[in-house]
Amino acid sequence: MSTKPHDQFAKQFLEELLAPLGEVRTNQEVRxxxxxxxxxxxxxxxxxxxxxxxxxxxxxxxxxxxxxxxxxxxxxxxxxxxxxxxxxxxxxxxxxxxxxxxxxxxxxxxxxxxxxxxxxxxxxxxxxxxxxxxxxxxxxxxxxxxxxxxxxxxxxxxxxxxxxxxxxxxxxxxxxxxxxxxxLPESNSLRQNTLRLITNWRIISIQQTDNLTEDDRELIMNLSQAYQQWEETTIQQGVQQERRQVVENLLRYRFGSVDEEMSRVVDSLLRLSPEDFTPLCLQLTREELLSMF
Known part of the structure; x- marks a missing residue:
């Protein structure tokens, strides 16, 4: 119950005026x-x-x-x-x-x-x-x-x-x-994070195809371009990673390990086709590779 005079008066005043018109409740809890x-x-x-x-x-x-x-x-x-x-x-x-x-x-x-x-x-x-x-x-x-x-x-x-x-x-x-x-540049972290979010959302949504509304389908369509580019980029990155693994394995076979200097050689070798980098890894000495690249 309010102890403020104005509040108390106002409640009583309004109750008196409004009572003839309907039900008036003061200090009514509203949940x-x-x-x-x-x-x-x-x-x-x-x-x-x-x-x-x-x-x-x-x-x-x-x-x-x-x-x-x-x-x-x-x-x-x-x-x-x-x-x-x-x-x-x-x-x-x-x-x-x-x-x-x-x-x-x-x-x-x-x-x-x-x-x-x-x-x-x-x-x-x-x-x-x-x-x-x-x-x-x-x-x-x-x-x-x-x-x-x-x-x-x-x-x-x-x-x-x-x-x-x-x-x-x-x-x-x-x-x-x-x-x-x-x-946006691929190095942009906001771009990468957003594409990852779009991809995860799309995969989950596609799994629930039977429950999709027209709005859902429109959203999937609008975001499909982003998903397709992410998919293509992921595949390319996978191929590149496999090629790196092949080059590093060849160099380890020849020289026992791939240190920091040889890692820079790996980056250069990856610009070549497998037909070109394979004989170089197997035939050239460490010094010749470092000198060449």
């Missing part, structure tokens, strides 16, 4: 259902952007609730996302109160709804608006105090900055992003 945030991210104190572009900027602002949708969310789904945000903020505020510290407004969590597209009706109904001075096209900000935004993936500019969000799009938007992903 909300358990809610799960798709991705709740809290940046480390010293974290810095690892070339994630717009996604990195979003994540590093402060705690972020990321809610990606395969199809445009309904009004109810958007409201449910905000309920999750408010629950996260309330938990943070209770924790700060227990620890007797002040929680700044700018430190509160933010909600980022990621949608493949956003209709004009939805934008109007929720009053999402562009803020082109601070954010690129496609990022619509909700009223400031609510700390939420929706990202229309298909409206994002086609740049390296938005690549990692556009991969979550649909149709041509997603296919274009996958092509850009494949065009």
């Amino acid at each position: 909300d259902e358990t809610r799960f945030v798709d991705v709740l991210f809290t940046p480390a104190p010293q974290a810095h952007d690892l070339n994630l572009g717009l996604l990195g900027r979003i994540a590093l602002m402060n705690t972020a609730l990321l809610e990606p949708f395969r199809n445009q969310p309904s009004a109810t789904e958007i409201r449910n996302c905000f309920l999750k945000l408010f629950a996260v903020i309330a938990n943070a505020q209770r924790k700060a109160k227990r620890e007797k510290r002040r929680l700044a407004e700018d430190g509160l969590a933010r909600l980022w709804i990621i949608s493949p597209s956003v209709s004009e009706t939805l934008l109007v109904n929720f009053e999402f608006k562009l803020d082109l001075e601070n954010w690129p096209s496609g990022v619509y900000i909700f009223q400031k105090g609510f700390r939420g935004a929706i990202v229309a993936v298909n409206e994002l500019p086609v740049t390296a900055e938005t690549l990692w969000l556009r991969i979550l799009g649909r149709g041509e938007t997603q296919r274009q992003a996958v092509s850009e992903l494949l065009a």
Whole structure:
């Protein structure tokens, strides 16, 4: 029971006015259902952007609730996302109160709804608006105090900055992003990790073919190009590894071991065909090989 005079008066006042119109319950406990945030991210104190572009900027602002949708969310789904945000903020505020510290407004969590597209009706109904001075096209900000935004993936500019969000799009938007992903240098760790993730996901999905929806099939189709390139690269790497093993075995047969100097010779020999490198390994002395390569 509240002990604050205003609260107590307000409850009694509203009860008195509303009682003739229906049932009024004061101090009624409300048990909300358990809610799960798709991705709740809290940046480390010293974290810095690892070339994630717009996604990195979003994540590093402060705690972020990321809610990606395969199809445009309904009004109810958007409201449910905000309920999750408010629950996260309330938990943070209770924790700060227990620890007797002040929680700044700018430190509160933010909600980022990621949608493949956003209709004009939805934008109007929720009053999402562009803020082109601070954010690129496609990022619509909700009223400031609510700390939420929706990202229309298909409206994002086609740049390296938005690549990692556009991969979550649909149709041509997603296919274009996958092509850009494949065009990144093979040494790019984000590229390799993403391709590995796509491959694992696709293998698992293919095993569940009977349960795939049309959305699932579209996603598999869009990601197939990435999977095929990964498969081809893996095969090539396997062949190259087998050839390296053959060369090293030949050199061990001749010289007993492959030290650091001979390892550099191996790299050079691998540029030759098996017909060319085999006689060299079997006929030349160690000194001749080192001199040649």
